[in-house]
């Protein structure tokens with residue numbers, strides 16, 4: 580994980596706090612996740628209470644509010660309309676803040692994609708172009724305090740199945756990364772983002788970059804919040820390393836797949852953890868033989 584020093588985003592933080600105050604932990608949230616089952620793209624809109632509808636054990640101690648950011652459909656009104664219609668009329672300003680926030684996250688992600696291409700010795704524009712029409716996911720995490728915080732986790736150990744994660748955390752602390760064979764705290768910085776790569780970029784770099792194992796702890800006293808922008812490619816784009824990586828005759832580590840395939844796997848068949856991609860490959864081969 581790498582921290583970038585950036586100006587604070589007070590207006591985003593205020594809107595975020597207002598929005599998350601609307602979501603009381605473990606409430607019978609008025610919104611349920613509208614996920615279209617059966618292999619169709621998950622529509623990321625609404626709140627989740629610890630994914631209790633999806634898992635029967637090791638439920639994360641958190642409440643999330645997620646929505647899609649479609650770089651092609653950058654009509655600011657769509658966000659504003661969504662917030663006004665789903666969250667409430669009084670959240671029009673919040674919708675505008677999130678529209679601007681997601682646009683800024685997209686721009687930051689494209690700069691990072693150029694840097695990654697340069698570091699891999701491939702065409703500098705390759706990943707920037709691949710993600711220019713990104714279909715990313717904006718998620719607000721709220722971690723309530725827990726009197727038995729040692730017995731639970733805000734989010735269990737996992738690698739993000741997405742491509743790139745741009746995370747803004749509050750000052751409470753709790754994010755940990757597994758590095759040098761131990762869990763290490765990622766110290767909050769109010770003026771920085773935490774950036775980590777996910778499984779899809781690991782495949783796009785043919786394993787040169789590794790997906791980052793991380794988790795989120797909770798505590799007894801304070802709520803903790805984080806804003807997470809999960810960069811993902813347009814669902815039907817073929818995820819494969821750039822051709823010029825194979826000038827060096829390296830074997831492919833992963834088969835071609837689409838983000839839609841991997842998202843379906845994590846939403847309907849497998850709880851993302853540290854070995855998602857390893858388990859995804861046999862599933863893909865067995866369930867989508869036409870790909871091969």
Ligand SMILES: C=C1C[C@]23C[C@H]1CC[C@H]2[C@]1(C)CCC[C@@](C)(C(=O)O)[C@H]1[C@@H]3C(=O)O
Pocket residue numbers: 630639716734735737738739740741809842845846850851852
């Ligand atoms: C594509 C996604 C699935 C999850 C949200 C985004 C990227 C991270 C994934 C997740 C956070 C990994 C840990 C398990 C998970 C179920 C969670 O705790 O929220 C995952 C998300 C999800 O499936 O909703």
Ligand SMILES: O=C(O)CCC(=O)C(=O)O
Pocket residue numbers: 718720734739746748753754793794795804805807
């Ligand atoms: O809230 C955090 O610090 C981590 C959240 C996270 O890893 C996720 O939502 O994928």
Ligand SMILES: [Fe+2]
Pocket residue numbers: 737738739793
């Ligand atoms: Fe994560």
